[in-house]
Amino acid sequence: MPKQKNKFFLINIGCKVNLYELSCIRNDLVTHNYVAASSINQANIIVINTCSVTANAAAKSRNIISRSVNSKLKPIVIVMGCYAQEVRKIPNNQNLPIVLGNQNKSKIITLLKKYLAHKKTINLVKDIAQCKKYENMSLPKFTKHTRAFLKIQDGCNLMCSYCLIPYIRGPQRSKDHKLVLEELKQIVRDNFKEIILTGINIGSYTDGSYTFYELLKDISKMPGDWRVRISSIEPQYLDEKIIKLFSKHPQRFCHHFHLSLQSANNKVLHDMRRRYTIEQIIKLVKMIRTYLPFAAITTDYIVGFPTENQQTFNNSLKNLEKIKFSWIHIFPYSRRKRTIADTLYKKDIQPKIIKEWTNTLSKLNSKCHEEFKRSLIGQPVKIVVQKSKNGFCYGYSGEYIYLKIRHKKAKRNDFISTKYTQTILNNAK
Numbered sequence: 001m002p003k004q005k006n007k008f009f010l011i012n013i014g015c016k017v018n019l020y021e022l023s024c025i026r027n028d029l030v031t032h033n034y035v036a037a038s039s040i041n042q043a044n045i046i047v048i049n050t051c052s053v054t055a056n057a058a059a060k061s062r063n064i065i066s067r068s069v070n071s072k073l074k075p076i077v078i079v080m081g082c083y084a085q086e087v088r089k090i091p092n093n094q095n096l097p098i099v100l101g102n103q104n105k106s107k108i109i110t111l112l113k114k115y116l117a118h119k120k121t122i123n124l125v126k127d128i129a130q131c132k133k134y135e136n137m138s139l140p141k142f143t144k145h146t147r148a149f150l151k152i153q154d155g156c157n158l159m160c161s162y163c164l165i166p167y168i169r170g171p172q173r174s175k176d177h178k179l180v181l182e183e184l185k186q187i188v189r190d191n192f193k194e195i196i197l198t199g200i201n202i203g204s205y206t207d208g209s210y211t212f213y214e215l216l217k218d219i220s221k222m223p224g225d226w227r228v229r230i231s232s233i234e235p236q237y238l239d240e241k242i243i244k245l246f247s248k249h250p251q252r253f254c255h256h257f258h259l260s261l262q263s264a265n266n267k268v269l270h271d272m273r274r275r276y277t278i279e280q281i282i283k284l285v286k287m288i289r290t291y292l293p294f295a296a297i298t299t300d301y302i303v304g305f306p307t308e309n310q311q312t313f314n315n316s317l318k319n320l321e322k323i324k325f326s327w328i329h330i331f332p333y334s335r336r337k338r339t340i341a342d343t344l345y346k347k348d349i350q351p352k353i354i355k356e357w358t359n360t361l362s363k364l365n366s367k368c369h370e371e372f373k374r375s376l377i378g379q380p381v382k383i384v385v386q387k388s389k390n391g392f393c394y395g396y397s398g399e400y401i402y403l404k405i406r407h408k409k410a411k412r413n414d415f416i417s418t419k420y421t422q423t424i425l426n427n428a429k
Contacts, residue, residue, distance in 0.1 A: 006034045009043035009075075011068070013061050014051025016198045016231055018081060020149040022049050024137035025108050032109050040068065045112070046075045050083035052164060054334035058083050069095045076115065080105055085168040088125050101125035102154075102169055106137045128170035131155070136179060146386045146395070146413045147229075148192040152180050152215070153199030158234070160262075161273045161340035162305065162333065169200050177207040177215055181222075188224050193384045193415055194254070194396075196229045203237020213241050220249045225415065227382075227398065229254040232300070235261065235284055236275045247291040254398040255295040257288060262302045264316035264323070271307040273340065278319050285323050294379050296326040296372070296399035301361060304333040304354035306345030313357050320364060326372035326399070328365045330358055373401070373428065376420040385414045402429040
């Protein structure tokens with residue numbers, strides 16, 4: 001039986017890429033006879049995968065690091081991820097045995113053994129801009145999840161004016177497609193019904209001449225009763241070939257596209273250094289709905305970018321009313337040092353105006369979401385059961401709606417097929 005000193009606790013802050021990486025690390029730790037602790041106060045080893053995409057995420061990362069360092073067992077605290085990469089030197093660094101940034105996460109076991117042997121601080125945070133090779137991580141076991149994540153890509157070259165990601169995740173790099181397909185087969189063998197392809201900019205995936213479309217095409221040919229969902233994708237990477245592929249293989253691919261829009265006004269999009277116009281977005285959405293009339297099309301919107309004003313916001317609102325996204329994730333603009341926007345646009349918009357715009361956008365969002373749900377009534381729906389309780393099962397549909405469906409015999413990780421009804425949608429979240 002492993003000793004108490006081998007108990008670990010993992011903390012994820014941020015995106016699905018971080019979650020995937022921690023799942024890989026968990027697998028490595030368990031394979032090497034470390035035991036998962038049920039709480040932070042029971043762990044002698046704490047691994048924190050941090051985030052700094054917004055100021056709030058960075059503050060949360062700092063707070064959790066401080067809390068972990070002061071845990072009653074005086075644990076070995078290992079800090080990695082975007083916040084560590086951004087600041088390079090974390091306050092109270094002498095209390096952090098291992099700091100990694102966004103490289104060397106696959107070497108956690110070796111580094112942990114090295115620290116235990118020598119008790120010397122290890123800080124491997126280096127210039128991520130020099131990172132050219134994709135860091136492969138071992139197959140994770142998603143023991144606590146009914147949906148599995150599969151990271152296929154890291155980094156971004158787009159240099160949007162508000163975004164830190166290129167500075168803290170580095171340039172675009174992709175996983176060998178043969179390894180992606182092999183890992184996918186293993187996840188299917190482990191009986192997962194939904195696999196989410198994730199990355200920092202998945203549409204940019206390339207393995208030599210092998211593209212994201214080629215990967216999806218190979219996935220479409222694989223046998224078995226399971227489905228794939230793609231995470232957030234930059235609109236310029238979603239083309240007719242991919243959309244047609246989804247329409248030809250409705251059982252393999254979830255009919256859900258999350259487009260990283262950020263604004264619906266051309267002036268603001270230009271200032272954000274996005275790579276499309278709102279006219280191109282409207283055309284893309286129309287194409288999706290031509291091939292997949294009931295697909296969920298969700299998006300992100302940053303409220304209060306420095307060059308947004310009442311006129312550009314009103315124009316955005318008009319365009320969003322025309323597009324009718326099924327859901328909009330609304331975020332207030334967060335100034336980040338080192339970004340182009342922080343250098344060029346110094347004037348912040350008043351918080352009360354951002355709040356007003358957010359409320360207006362939220363009302364439109366609720367209206368469009370309800371319209372989308374009503375359009376689904378009578379359409380087939382399939383969910384992956386995440387839990388079953390009191391004669392009901394709960395899980396996400398292909399359209400990414402969390403549903404509660406009456407079903408007495410459903411078990412966790414089953415597929416349940418039925419049709420959308422008003423009752424089902426009334427219980428949806």
